Amino acid sequence: EAQWEEWKKILAIDTLPQDLLSGNCQTPEGRIAFLKAHPSLPLDTRHFSPDFTDRLLASFDDLDEMTDGLLVHSENWQALNLLLEKYRERVKTIYIDPPYNTGNDEFLYRDNYQHSSWLSMMHDRLALGREWMREDGAMFLSIDDNESERMRGLGATLLGEDQFLACIVWEKVHTRKNSARYFSISHDYIYAYAKRKRSWDRVLLPREDNGGYSNPDNDPRGPWKADPVYANNPYSADYEIEKPNGVRLKPPPGQYWRFSLETWQQYVQEGRVIWGEGDSYPLVKRYLSEVQQGLVPVTLWDRQFAGDNAAANAELNALFGPGRAYSYPKPSLLIQRVCQITTRATESESCILDYFAGSGTTGHAVINLNREDGGRRKFILVEMADYFDTVLLPRLKKVTFSPEWKDGKPKRVATAEEAERGPRIIKVIRLESYEDALNNLLPSEESSGQVALQFEDYLLKYMLQWETRKSETLLNVEKIS
Numbered sequence: 001e002a003q004w005e006e007w008k009k010i011l012a013i014d015t016l017p018q019d020l021l022s023g024n025c026q027t028p029e030g031r032i033a034f035l036k037a038h039p040s041l042p043l044d045t046r047h048f049s050p051d052f053t054d055r056l057l058a059s060f061d062d063l064d065e066m067t068d069g070l071l072v073h074s075e076n077w078q079a080l081n082l083l084l085e086k087y088r089e090r091v092k093t094i095y096i097d098p099p100y101n102t103g104n105d106e107f108l109y110r111d112n113y114q115h116s117s118w119l120s121m122m123h124d125r126l127a128l129g130r131e132w133m134r135e136d137g138a139m140f141l142s143i144d145d146n147e148s149e150r151m152r153g154l155g156a157t158l159l160g161e162d163q164f165l166a167c168i169v170w171e172k173v174h175t176r177k178n179s180a181r182y183f184s185i186s187h188d189y190i191y192a193y194a195k196r197k198r199s200w201d202r203v204l205l206p207r208e209d210n211g212g213y214s215n216p217d218n219d220p221r222g223p224w225k226a227d228p229v230y231a232n233n234p235y236s237a238d239y240e241i242e243k244p245n246g247v248r249l250k251p252p253p254g255q256y257w258r259f260s261l262e263t264w265q266q267y268v269q270e271g272r273v274i275w276g277e278g279d280s281y282p283l284v285k286r287y288l289s290e291v292q293q294g295l296v297p298v299t300l301w302d303r304q305f306a307g308d309n310a311a312a313n314a315e316l317n318a319l320f321g322p323g324r325a326y327s328y329p330k331p332s333l334l335i336q337r338v339c340q341i342t343t344r345a346t347e348s349e350s351c352i353l354d355y356f357a358g359s360g361t362t363g364h365a366v367i368n369l370n371r372e373d374g375g376r377r378k379f380i381l382v383e384m385a386d387y388f389d390t391v392l393l394p395r396l397k398k399v400t401f402s403p404e405w406k407d408g409k410p411k412r413v414a415t416a417e418e419a420e421r422g423p424r425i426i427k428v429i430r431l432e433s434y435e436d437a438l439n440n441l442l443p444s445e446e447s448s449g450q451v452a453l454q455f456e457d458y459l460l461k462y463m464l465q466w467e468t469r470k471s472e473t474l475l476n477v478e479k480i481s
Contacts, residue, residue, distance in 0.1 A: 002047040004031075010394045011041070011401050012409045040414035040422055042397040060425075068423040069363060071393065072382045074431035076355040079382045080128040082431065087380070091132040092201075092350040093342040094139040095335055095362055098122060101147050119150055125355065126158045132353055133195040138165065140338050141191045142330070148189050155193050165192040165200070170334065171302045172309050190301075190338075203341050204294025206373075213288045226274055226283035229264075230255040237261060247279045259284075297341045307331025316359065316391075319398050321408030326359040326391050335365035345375035357381035360392035364399050371403065371421045396426065 004025075007013045013025075013034075025034050035041065045053040060066050072079045101118040129139065139159065143151045156164065168190040177184040194200040213223035229241070230251045237257040241249045241264070251257055259267070267273055272285040303311065312331040317323070335354075343350035354362035366379045383392055400422050402410035414422060 003043065006044065006047065007041065010397055013038075015409050016413070038401075038413055039416065040401050040419035042400045042426075044397075063425070067425045067427050068376070068378050069366075069396070069426035070378075070380045071357075071363075071388075071396075071426060071428045072380070072431065073384065073388045073428070074382060075384045075433060076382045077124055077128065078431055078433070080125065080132070080355060084128065084131055087132050087351075087353075089132070089134050090351055091353045091380070092134055092137045092347075093339060093352045094129050094133060094137070095142075095338050095352065095354050096125075096129070096140075096356045097142040097330055097354075097358060097361075098125075098356045100144050102144070115147070115150060118147060119154060122151070122154055123158065126154060129353070129355065130159060130195065135196050136199045136201040137195045138200055138342050139193045139195075140168075140342075141193075142170075142188060143191065144188045145185070151189075152191055155191050159193040159195075163194045163197050165194055165197070166299050167191055168299050168301055170306055171300075174303050174308055174310075201342070201344070202297075203344055204292065205297055205337070205340055206294060207291075210288060219285070219287075221272075221285075221287050221289065223288045224272075224285040225288075227258070227286045229258055229282055229284055231258045232256070237264075239264070241282065243275050243282065245275075245278070249279070249281060252281070297337075301334070301337065305333075306337050307333035312361070315364075316395075317407075318405040319395055319408065320391070326387060329359045330361045332361050332365040332368055335362050336369050339365060339369050339377065343375070343377055345370075345373040347375070349376070349378065351378045351380060353380045353382075355380075355382040357383040357392060359387065360395045363392075363396050367396070367399050367423060368403070370423075371418050374421055393428070396423075 025031050045056065048056075057063060072083070074082075099118070101114065103114070126139075126141075133139065139155075141151055141155060152167075169187050170190055171186055172188050173184075173186050210223070212225045214225070215223045232254075233256065235256045235258070237260050239257070239261045243249065257264070267284050274283040274285065276282055308331065309328070311333065312329040313324075315331060316325045316329055319325075339352055343352070352362060352366055357363070360381060360383075363379045363381050366377050369375060370377055381392065398405060398410075400414075402413050403418060404411040
């Protein structure tokens, strides 16, 4: 019953059209029919007994292989350090969107130590993150002007200036803010570093627009577009073209033949020349199959290519309804582009790590991309805030169930193919913080003579047999035993 209630609350299954409900979900038969008709329903084992969960997980031959996502509710340095040996050199892509340290975010620092506190925090986490990277992996770091130079310097120090790949400029806002005092800021930066530049496996972006290519004459070699035979660039080819009508042509003034004589003769023999009428210059067919099957990524990412802040907010509003479920999210398309140029659908296992996971955009992006190209990329997300349970985890359940949402309700359910390409198992780990450990040691009302701990003036005060003492430092907790 708890699982059904969660599906109603998070997935709004009771709002689906009657033809999608597959019967009355108040009866066992109706529920079975509904379950069979919706293979993308996310089942959360916390709603079931430990015995059932143990039997369920034991039924998988290789649970690790079947696990597509790992969510860690924890402070990120603790998580990176604890899980390092399991994931050392296994991550293909790292994307992080850390606090920008603007003074308006949630990053805390002592007076007059704003930049140094931020640098210390980032240094430790970047250094650990590098240990997770594969030799052919890359790290992408989002930042704005406030800490841009320091982030670039930190990346150079920890990852190596010679491993720098690019500074990507992302158009996060496309409207002008006329209330800005100096300039209306329209962009953020993403610094990209390789673990080993010579080993980095850059992937070409898919060609999403093959405009200009067609096949009006049913050429068996497929779609083509017509290219001129001359160009502006100097080339040593010096010959005359003789058309079938007897007209002989030299390059136009200031122009040069695009091909050598041997290549031109080969094109004529292959029948890929469009001669034209009279003394017009011929054209040569360039086939889509001969074109590099992908595009080299550029460093300017506009909102049409990678989304913007408005798209990110609209995405969350569609999933959770109008309002601000999370402040300053990134659009999933932005991170999807990062994954497209760093991972391959054909690779058996590519892992993407985000240890400032926020609202879970990276997981959303990986799910979208896998559905699009059939890949089996995995993701690891680390987040410590309360919105781990209120935004991040519900978001991934929602996008697993349906790829399309409006006002917090699914517009449709995932197809069987989308369900097959969606995540199979997501593991959730919650790591106990130091403060949690202290709180868990507090005695119950029934107990007597047990140890109780609390903080006082940066020292640790402990109570043993109801006698209060104060330790020298926070580190000598081993005295309490």
